[in-house]
Amino acid sequence: MKRAAALWLFFFVVTGWLQAEPRLPGFFTDNMVLQREKPVKVWGWADAGEKVSVSFGDQKASAVTEPNGKWALVLEKMKASAESRDLRVSSDKIESPLVLTNVVVGDVWLCSGQSNMEWALSRAANKTEEIAAADYPLIRHVKFAHLKATQPQADIKASWTVCSPKTAGSFTAVGYFFGRALHKELGVPIGLIGSNWGGTAIEPWLSIEGLSMVEELDELYSAVAAADPSTEAGKAAHAAVLKEMRAWIEEAEESLEKGERLAPI
Numbered sequence: 001m002k003r004a005a006a007l008w009l010f011f012f013v014v015t016g017w018l019q020a021e022p023r024l025p026g027f028f029t030d031n032m033v034l035q036r037e038k039p040v041k042v043w044g045w046a047d048a049g050e051k052v053s054v055s056f057g058d059q060k061a062s063a064v065t066e067p068n069g070k071w072a073l074v075l076e077k078m079k080a081s082a083e084s085r086d087l088r089v090s091s092d093k094i095e096s097p098l099v100l101t102n103v104v105v106g107d108v109w110l111c112s113g114q115s116n117m118e119w120a121l122s123r124a125a126n127k128t129e130e131i132a133a134a135d136y137p138l139i140r141h142v143k144f145a146h147l148k149a150t151q152p153q154a155d156i157k158a159s160w161t162v163c164s165p166k167t168a169g170s171f172t173a174v175g176y177f178f179g180r181a182l183h184k185e186l187g188v189p190i191g192l193i194g195s196n197w198g199g200t201a202i203e204p205w206l207s208i209e210g211l212s213m214v215e216e217l218d219e220l221y222s223a224v225a226a227a228d229p230s231t232e233a234g235k236a237a238h239a240a241v242l243k244e245m246r247a248w249i250e251e252a253e254e255s256l257e258k259g260e261r262l263a264p265i
Contacts, residue, residue, distance in 0.1 A: 021046070021091075021093055021094050021098075022044055022045070022046040022050065022052045022065075022071070022089055022090075022091050022093065022094065022098065023044050023045055023046070023098070024042070024043075024044040024089060024098070024100075025043070025044065025154060025155045025156070026155055026156055026157030026158060027142060027144075027156055027157070027158045027159075027160075028042070028044075028087075028100060029100060029142075029158075029159045029160050030100050030101045030102050030103075030159075030160065031101075031102045031103070031140050031159075031160040031161065031162050032087075032100065032103050032140065032142070032160040032191070033103075033104055033105070033106050033107075033108050033140045033160070033189050033190065033191025034056075034075075034078070034103065034104070034105045034106075034108070034191075035105075035106075035107065035108045035191075036077070036078060036079060036080040036081075036105050036106055036107060036188065037077050037078075037079070037080075038077050039074045039075065039076060039077050040074065040075040040077070040078070041072060041073075041074050042054050042061075042072070042073055042074070042075060042087075042089075043070065043071065043072035043073070043154075044070075044071060044072075044089070045065075045069045045070055045071070046065040046069065046071055046091060046093070047065060047069070047093065048065055048066065048067045048068075048069060049064060049065060049067075050064070050065040050071075050091055050092070050093060051063070051064050051065075051091060051092065052064075052065060052071045052073075052089065052090070052091045053089070053090050053091065054073055054075065054087065054088065054089050054090075055087075055088045055090075056075055056085060056086075056087045056088070056103065057078070057081075057085055059075050059076060059078075061073040061074065061075055078105050079105070080105055080106050080107075080186075080188035080189065081104060081105045081106075081189075082104055082106075082138050082188070082189055083104070084101070084102045084103070084104060085103055085104070086099050086100065086101050086103065087099070087100040087103045088100075102162070104138060104140075104189040105189065106138070106188040106189030106190055106191060107182065107186070107188055107189070107190055107191070108190075108191035108192075108193065109175070109178070109179065109182075109190070109191065109192055109193065110193045110195060111172045111174065111175035111178075111192050111193060111194050111195070111196060112195050112196055112205065113196050114196065114197065114198050114199060114200060115196075115198030115199065116174065117172055117174050117175065117194075117196040118172060118194070118196040118197065118198050119172065119173050119174065120169060120170055120171065120172065120173060121134070121168050121169050121170070121171050121172070121173045121176050122169035122170065123173070124173040127169070130168075131165055131168050131169050132165050133165075134163055134164065134165055134168035134171075134176070135163075135164055135165060136163040136164075136180060136183060137162050137163065137164065138163075138183060138188075138189040138190065139162075139163035139176075139179050139180065139183055139189070139190045139192070140160050140161065140162055140163065140189070140190070140191050140192065141160070141161050141163065141167075141170075141171045141172070141175070141176075141191075141192045141194060142158050142159065142160045142161065142191070142192070142193055142194065143158060143170065143172075143194040144156060144158050144193070144194065144195045145157075145158070146197050150227060150228070151228070152207070160191070163176070171192065171194070172192065172194045172196065175192040175194060176192070178192075179192050203217065203220055208221070208224050208225060208228060208231070211224060212225075245265075248263065248265055251263060252265075
């Protein structure tokens with residue numbers, strides 16, 4: 001009975017996963033800022049073959065989900081707009097669309113670096129006065145957590161926050177002052193992406209393609225490439241490890257059959 005119950009539970013879990021509703025990456029949230037004057041890529045996941053539509057303002061675009069569960073589409077470039085609008089994601093699988101509210105169009109900036117960029121407004125000089133005066137609803141901020149990965153990530157949870165005296169204290173201080181100056185001068189919404197980590201070197205922030213362009217980083221590039229199965233060096237390195245593992249398994253099976261101690265893996 002326990003085994004049967006477990007199999008039914010597995011069936012329902014897997015079925016639910018296979019019939020998942022369309023979803024967006026975790027950093028597509030309410031209050032986000034879309035980049036003006038540039039095509040805007042929107043992507044996510046759904047059932048294979050499912051048609052997904054995204055609407056924003058007077059635009060609507062659709063895409064069919066690939067066999068791997070991914071879909072992506074592009075909204076045409078838009079002028080800056082402070083108008084609060086909804087971004088809607090719909091498909092035949094859901095009765096009501098997924099709705100992101102209070103979305104605006106302006107300039108989006110990546111605030112990357114070490115502790116001098118991560119330093120929060122709550123720790124800045126004149127913090128009390130600055131935070132009290134930080135009433136700029138068209139400045140938005142999203143902070144990415146410290147996460148390690150060996151491959152670029154398509155999904156991460158992080159929420160966009162509207163700048164106000166209640167929220168500004170957690171904003172990157174440098175990013176906030178930079179964004180405030182631009183907002184006052186340009187009069188457009190400003191989005192600040194806080195992707196920063198105190199004490200980190202620049203090399204881990206570079207893509208493998210970027211590392212390959214710098215001759216002085218050849219040694220680092222070789223090390224990264226060897227760990228990346230999408231490269232020839234990575235495939236060869238992984239294949240060598242698998243070959244060693246197969247040889248060990250064969251030897252271990254023989255030792256086990258003879259009742260002998262297995263060699264360390």
